[in-house]
Amino acid sequence: MMGIPGLPAKLRFRSLKLRIAVVYAALFAAVLAAVLLLAGNGIARFGEDSASRDLAANARVFDEIIELRAQQMRGSADVLSRDFGFREAVATDDEPTIESALVSLRERSRSAAAFVVGLDGDVVGSSDAALPPATELWDALDGGQDHGIIQIGDKLALAAASPIEVPDRIGWLVLAQPLDAAEMQRLSKLAAVDIDAAVRRASRLPAELARAPLGQVFESDDGERILHHVTALPALQQGVRPRLVLDHSLSKALDEYSGLQLLLAALAAAGLSLVLILSWRVARTITRPLSALDNATRLLGEGKDAKVEVTSDDEIGRLGASFNAMVAAIEERERQITHVALHDGLTNLPNRKLFVEQLDQALARRRDDAQLMIVYVDLDDFKVVNDTLGHPAGDALLRKVAAHLQAVLGEAIVARLGGDEFAILLGDLPANENLAALADRLQSCFGRPIMIDGQQADASASMGIAVAPGDGVDGTTLMKNADLALYRAKRDGKATYHFFEQSLDEQARHRRQMELDLRLAIRDGGFELYFQPLYSMHEERLKAFEALIRWPHADGMISPVDFIPLAEETGLIVQIGEWVIREACRQAASWPDDLSVAVNISPKQFQSPNLATIVLSALASSGLPANRLELEITESIFIANVEKTLEALHSLRALGVRIALDDFGTGYSSLSYLRSFPFDKLKIDQSFVRDLTQGGNANAMIRAITTLADALGMETLAEGVEDEAQAAILRQEGCHQIQGYLLSKPIDARAVHVFIAGMTGDTEGERLRA
Amino acid sequence: MRGPILILTAFALAVPLAASWAAAPAAVQVQIVDERGMPVRDAVVELAPNGGWRGGAIRFGWKPAMAQKNVAFVPGTLVVAKGTSVAFPNLDSVRHSVYSFSKAARFEIDLYGRDQSRTQSFPITGTVALGCNIHDQMRGYIRVVDTPFAGKTDQNGVVRLTGMAAGGYQLIVWHPRARTPGGELKRPLVVGAGRSNQKIALKLR
Numbered sequence: 022m023m024g025i026p027g028l029p030a031k032l033r034f035r036s037l038k039l040r041i042a043v044v045y046a047a048l049f050a051a052v053l054a055a056v057l058l059l060a061g062n063g064i065a066r067f068g069e070d071s072a073s074r075d076l077a078a079n080a081r082v083f084d085e086i087i088e089l090r091a092q093q094m095r096g097s098a099d100v101l102s103r104d105f106g107f108r109e110a111v112a113t114d115d116e117p118t119i120e121s122a123l124v125s126l127r128e129r130s131r132s133a134a135a136f137v138v139g140l141d142g143d144v145v146g147s148s149d150a151a152l153p154p155a156t157e158l159w160d161a162l163d164g165g166q167d168h169g170i171i172q173i174g175d176k177l178a179l180a181a182a183s184p185i186e187v188p189d190r191i192g193w194l195v196l197a198q199p200l201d202a203a204e205m206q207r208l209s210k211l212a213a214v215d216i217d218a219a220v221r222r223a224s225r226l227p228a229e230l231a232r233a234p235l236g237q238v239f240e241s242d243d244g245e246r247i248l249h250h251v252t253a254l255p256a257l258q259q260g261v262r263p264r265l266v267l268d269h270s271l272s273k274a275l276d277e278y279s280g281l282q283l284l285l286a287a288l289a290a291a292g293l294s295l296v297l298i299l300s301w302r303v304a305r306t307i308t309r310p311l312s313a314l315d316n317a318t319r320l321l322g323e324g325k326d327a328k329v330e331v332t333s334d335d336e337i338g339r340l341g342a343s344f345n346a347m348v349a350a351i352e353e354r355e356r357q358i359t360h361v362a363l364h365d366g367l368t369n370l371p372n373r374k375l376f377v378e379q380l381d382q383a384l385a386r387r388r389d390d391a392q393l394m395i396v397y398v399d400l401d402d403f404k405v406v407n408d409t410l411g412h413p414a415g416d417a418l419l420r421k422v423a424a425h426l427q428a429v430l431g432e433a434i435v436a437r438l439g440g441d442e443f444a445i446l447l448g449d450l451p452a453n454e455n456l457a458a459l460a461d462r463l464q465s466c467f468g469r470p471i472m473i474d475g476q477q478a479d480a481s482a483s484m485g486i487a488v489a490p491g492d493g494v495d496g497t498t499l500m501k502n503a504d505l506a507l508y509r510a511k512r513d514g515k516a517t518y519h520f521f522e523q524s525l526d527e528q529a530r531h532r533r534q535m536e537l538d539l540r541l542a543i544r545d546g547g548f549e550l551y552f553q554p555l556y557s558m559h560e561e562r563l564k565a566f567e568a569l570i571r572w573p574h575a576d577g578m579i580s581p582v583d584f585i586p587l588a589e590e591t592g593l594i595v596q597i598g599e600w601v602i603r604e605a606c607r608q609a610a611s612w613p614d615d616l617s618v619a620v621n622i623s624p625k626q627f628q629s630p631n632l633a634t635i636v637l638s639a640l641a642s643s644g645l646p647a648n649r650l651e652l653e654i655t656e657s658i659f660i661a662n663v664e665k666t667l668e669a670l671h672s673l674r675a676l677g678v679r680i681a682l683d684d685f686g687t688g689y690s691s692l693s694y695l696r697s698f699p700f701d702k703l704k705i706d707q708s709f710v711r712d713l714t715q716g717g718n719a720n721a722m723i724r725a726i727t728t729l730a731d732a733l734g735m736e737t738l739a740e741g742v743e744d745e746a747q748a749a750i751l752r753q754e755g756c757h758q759i760q761g762y763l764l765s766k767p768i769d770a771r772a773v774h775v776f777i778a779g780m781t782g783d784t785e786g787e788r789l790r791a
Numbered sequence: 792m793r794g795p796i797l798i799l800t801a802f803a804l805a806v807p808l809a810a811s812w813a814a815a816p817a818a819v820q821v822q823i824v825d826e827r828g829m830p831v832r833d834a835v836v837e838l839a840p841n842g843g844w845r846g847g848a849i850r851f852g853w854k855p856a857m858a859q860k861n862v863a864f865v866p867g868t869l870v871v872a873k874g875t876s877v878a879f880p881n882l883d884s885v886r887h888s889v890y891s892f893s894k895a896a897r898f899e900i901d902l903y904g905r906d907q908s909r910t911q912s913f914p915i916t917g918t919v920a921l922g923c924n925i926h927d928q929m930r931g932y933i934r935v936v937d938t939p940f941a942g943k944t945d946q947n948g949v950v951r952l953t954g955m956a957a958g959g960y961q962l963i964v965w966h967p968r969a970r971t972p973g974g975e976l977k978r979p980l981v982v983g984a985g986r987s988n989q990k991i992a993l994k995l996r
Contacts, residue, residue: 105890105924112892187892188922188930189967 037311041304042297049296053289060285064278072214072248072274073238079212080236080250080267086208087179087254087265091168094181094196097130102183102194111137112187116145123147123194132196134173137185138162139192146195150174157259162193169257170220173197177220180257195257216269220254223262230266246271310337314344321348365437367416368423376436376444380496383434383448384489392450393489395499396463397507401481401515403441406473408660414473421471422480429466443482444503460486460518467516483510484518492521505529536591538574539584543596548572550604551767554776555619555738555760558752563780565617565651567760568605569767570597589625598626599635606643606650608770613777619651619681627658633672640676647677653704655683659694670698681738686726695733703730705756707741713750720754727755817982818953821989823944823964830948831993833868834966838940838952838980841959848872849939856880857921857931859887864921864931866943868967873916873937880908888924895919895935918965918974932967957983968996 034040101107101122110118123135124147136146142155150173161169168181180197184190198204200220209218223231230251233239238250250267313329320327327348331341363375371379380395387393400422407415419441426435426443434446445463450456467482485507493499502521508529510519519525542548552566572579588594602620609618626632640647652673658666674680681702682694686709695703705726712719723739730737739751742761751759768776819838823831849872858865860882871877879889881903889900889909895917900909902925913919913935921931934941940960942950962980969976976993 103927109892113897186922186927187920188927189920 036308038301038304038308041307042301045300046293046297050293053293057285057289061282064281065275068275068278069271072269072271075214075274076216076238076248076250076267076269079214079216079269080238080252080265082212083208083216083218083265083267084252086211088168090198090208091179091181094130094132094179094198095167095183097126097132098135098181098183098194098196101126101135102185107194108185108187111139111185112191119145120147126194126196130196131198133178133199134180134197135194136197137192137194138182140190141192143192148173148197150176153258158195158257160259161257162195166255166257169255170200170261170263171195171197171256171258172261173199176201177222177261177263179220182257214269215273216267218268219266220263221266223253223264226251226264226266230264235264240271246275307337310341314341317344317348321351368420368437370423370427370443371434371436373436373438373444376434376438376446377496377500379434379436380446380499383446384494384496384499387448387489390452391448392452392454392456392491393499394445394447394450394456394459395487395489395503396445396447396460396518397438397485397500397503398443398445398467398482399484399507399511400441400467401483402479406478410473410476410478414476414478417473418471418478418480421473422467425471426466430463444500456486456488456520460484460520464516464518481516483507483515485510485521486518487521502526532587535579535584535587536593539588539591539593539597542572543593543600546600547574548597548600548604549769550601550608551769552608552618552773553760553767554764554780555758556764557758558748559757563616563777564758565619566609566612566773567619567653567767568601568608568621570601571767585623589623592625594623594625595629598623602635603639603642606639606645608773609649610643610645612773614649616777617649617651617679618645619653621653621683624655624658627654627666627669632669633676636673636678637676640678648679651679651681651702653681653683656685656687656694663697667698686722692729695729695735699733700735702736702738702758704760705737705739707739707761710739710741710743710747710751710761713747714744720750723751723754723756727757731755816954817957817984818951818986819940819955819980819982819989820949820951820986821944821962821964821991823948823950823966824990824992825995826992828992830944830946831966831995832944832946832948833866834944834948834950834964834969834993835868835870835934835936836942836944836950836952837934837936837938837961837963837965838955838982839936839938839961839963840940840955841961841979844938846939849937851939851941854878857889857933858882859889859923859929862887862923862926863929867930868932868934868943870934870936870941870943871913872939873935874912874914875935876910876912877933878908878910881905887926887929889921889931890924891919891921893917893919896933899924918967920967930967934965955982957981962989962991964991964993966993966995970994970996 034043104122107119107122109115110122119137123137123145126132127135127147134146134148134150134152136144136148136152138144138155138158142159144152144155146152152173153171158171162182167183168179170177171180172178176199178197178199180195182193182195185192185194202219205218205220209216212218229241230249233249233251236250236252238248241247241249248269248271250269252265252267254263254265256263310329310332317327317329328345329341331338331345363372363378364370365372383393400418403415403418406418419437422443423435423437426445430445430447432447434448436444436446438444447459450459463484464482467480469480470477471480472478485503485505487493487499487503487506489499492502502525505525505528506519506521509525510517513519549571551569551571553569554563555565555567556562557564570581570585572581572584585594588597605618605620609616612618622632636650636652639645640650654670670680679701680698681704682700683704684706685703686706703726705723709719709722709726713723727737736757737755738758738760739747739756740760742748742751742759742763744763747761748759748763765776821836823834823836825831851870851872853870855869855871855875856878857869858880862883862885865882869877879900881887882905884905886902886904888902889898889911891898895915896911896913896919898911900911903909913933916935916937919933919935921929921933923929940952940955942952944950958981960980960982962978964976965974967974971994976991980989
């Protein structure tokens with residue numbers, strides 16, 4: 022399941038549904054939280070601002086209230102101060118009258134104090150508490166101030182002064198009302214909001230309030246958030262410095278908005294639940310088909326039938342349809358892959374794997390009294406068809422053979438094992454079936470030539486046959502035995518069949534042992550080189566030795582005839598050949614300078630890409646001059662690829678070594694090879710030499726060959742010269758060199774030196790010349 | 792009244808010639824200015840001889856009357872000798888009363904109408920502040936003096952007092968708005984023969 026990158030493992034969900042729901046809910050919650058936070062903040066700020074504005078506005082109201090109250094008191098005072106009798110009493114210092122008038126004024130105006138301050142400094146009055154001294158009131162009163170705060174006893178009071186004029190001013194009537202808690206509370210009720218008001222002397226204010234700027238709202242937070250507003254009130258008395266302190270509880274003001282915030286939170290919670298439910302439902306509509314797909318995918322992975330039901334035509338539905346199409350496509354491809362895996366692409370026949378399976382099944386089904394026949398078929402000369410007509414032609418041949426076999430052998434199982442090998446399985450044969458007749462009939466299937474692109478191609482085949490239960494009861498054994506029988510049939514010649522015999526098995530075992538021994542001999546240097554002298558009749562001298570490999574074995578010397586084909590078959594010839602080149606060069610380097618060494622190069626060795634390198638290396642390490650090394654090749658190297666062969670020959674020639682054509686006169690003996698490459702020497706096959714003394718036209722053949730070679734500037738050498746008569750004829754017919762038992766059989770390296778010494782003694786030479 | 796009393800004495804010309812005292816009556820010119828040096832009008836200046844006036848009845852050159860005209864006392868300040876009977880003719884179309892709670896004279900004259908007059912005698916020296924019971928803004932002052940050498944300053948703040956004999960005097964300056972106790976400023980003055988000038992600064996409200 023994909024995870025959100027960076028999400029801690031424990032926050033990853035096993036369920037897409039849960040994840041969608043949680044992610045959407047979390048997203049919504051985050052947005053809600055942000056909105057709530059903003060709204061809450063906004064409300065709080067609005068609350069604070071409006072509380073602050075309220076307080077400021079109410080502070081102005083309070084000023085007005087106090088002003089009005091003072092005016093009201095002034096009005097009360099004026100009534101008395103303008104009263105003629107009162108003025109007369111004051112003017113005449115009639116204190117009893119004054120006091121009685123003041124008492125009645127106090128009662129009428131419900132004031133706490135009423136007193137007269139005379140111009141002369143007398144204070145006469147009616148009060149519950151001590152009146153301020155006239156000296157402290159004088160300046161303000163004389164300055165024309167008609168109201169302000171004074172101190173009565175220990176309380177601050179609002180005082181209004183009304184001048185007493187008779188008609189000149191002789192004093193003031195002062196009416197005072199304490200601004201105590203009760204009075205301030207009464208005044209506070211006039212305010213629109215809940216305000217605590219108090220009038221206090223500036224010197225008695227708490228430090229925080231004393232420091233506060235006048236006329237501005239500021240906040241203190243001492244457990245409860247409180248807004249303060251401090252204004253200076255006019256003082257009628259010196260040194261009083263009254264301050265009106267208004268307190269408005271911000272916390273309480275904000276409490277009014279908490280209901281709104283609660284409502285918001287409730288709305289948010291409701292929204293969140295709704296989103297949770299909806300996103301859960303939406304997630305389910307998405308994930309239900311997804312989990313069906315998940316299930317189907319798992320089933321598909323387990324190789325079971327997996328189809329999903331397509332219920333909608335949206336993306337999910339299309340996904341389901343695509344999934345179904347994909348499943349169908351996978352099934353089809355699987356079927357094709359299985360077919361390809363079990364069939365041969367070229368012929369569409371079952372391949373080896375399927376053949377083995379079918380064989381095993383057939384063996385399992387086989388009744389005790391029934392026989393089962395396995396035939397391995399290998400087309401003869403298929404390689405020739407491939408090489409001469411091209412691979413497409415080879416493929417066409419294979420297809421035609423396959424089609425023909427299928428058509429003819431309807432009930433048999435025909436398989437292509439690879440290359441030009443086919444296998445045929447015939448089951449359920451009665452115990453008394455004539456197997457040889459059956460084999461003949463099979464053989465006849467391949468007898469006819471096949472036309473490819475207008476050209477006739479030979480489609481004959483060799484067959485190896487194994488029969489169950491006689492040759493084995495399990496597939497592996499039967500197939501191995503059929504293969505061995507095929508191998509034998511091939512060796513017996515083409516277009517034939519061979520039934521498996523136990524001896525084939527033993528031969529095969531022998532070959533395997535010999536291959537093993539070959540490898541050991543290569544590793545341990547178990548080979549030896551023998552040399553057979555080459556004598557020039559022109560120059561009357563020993564010319565060269567041909568290096569011949571020998572394999573001393575625990576069972577005696579093994580002939581190259583026995584092990585070289587095996588080495589060719591297994592490819593070991595390349596390593597053996599390399600050793601031969603190196604050893605021959607090493608030996609030849611110890612010979613007199615006018616003696617060369619001839620080394621046979623097998624076709625397989627010739628095709629190996631590094632032959633020139635090996636030759637160069639052998640020359641270099643032995644110190645042998647290149648012109649003393651002669652490489653003998655056979656015509657068969659031209660069969661594969663003429664151009665490539667010529668190229669290789671020229672590159673060898675470029676090294677300076679001589680090239681001799683061995684076994685000339687046998688095989689294809691196409692004269693075009695002679696024209697296309699200037700061999701240094703032609704080695705005339707010993708079969709021509711053997712016939713020389715028996716009359717006939719052998720002389721003419723030799724003469725023709727030597728004439729041809731002379732004309733092409735090539736030397737000639739006759740192999741297998743056994744007696745003087747043959748030598749004489751060869752000399753007469755113009756052959757340059759001879760090789761054979763007349764001179765010496767192959768001898769080992771030590772004997773070579775003795776032989777050379779003997780030849781320089783020249784008895785042999787004299788004998789030959791005679 | 793409180794506050795410093797600034798007295799600027801420009802010059803006091805005193806000629807110590809005793810022989811010429813009786814022969815040539817002296818003249819004293821007093822100028823009253825306020826703190827800013829502006830002339831103060833209607834200030835009453837008196838020269839009271841030390842030991843009191845013993846020269847008999849005093850008569851001034853103006854009528855001892857305080858009329859009520861255009862809801863005001865006219866003249867606003869009247870200087871009368873002790874014992875003078877002052878007339879209060881009502882020249883207005885409204886009725887007026889006259890009262891005084893001053894120590895020098897306490898009286899009340901009930902409302903009386905146009906073209907009526909009342910009189911009141913002032914036997915005690917001092918300042919009598921007059922008011923009308925029904926017109927608070929009406930102010931009148933009668934300065935009752937016991938010396939013939941008294942007068943009001945003119946619009947230049949100057950009053951010229953003549954005819955006094957050389958000798959020791961008490962110079963008294965009064966003005967209703969003077970910021971001095973009782974509105975008075977007193978200082979001794981030796982008057983010599985001939986003319987002398989006094990310039991006195993008054994602190995006014």
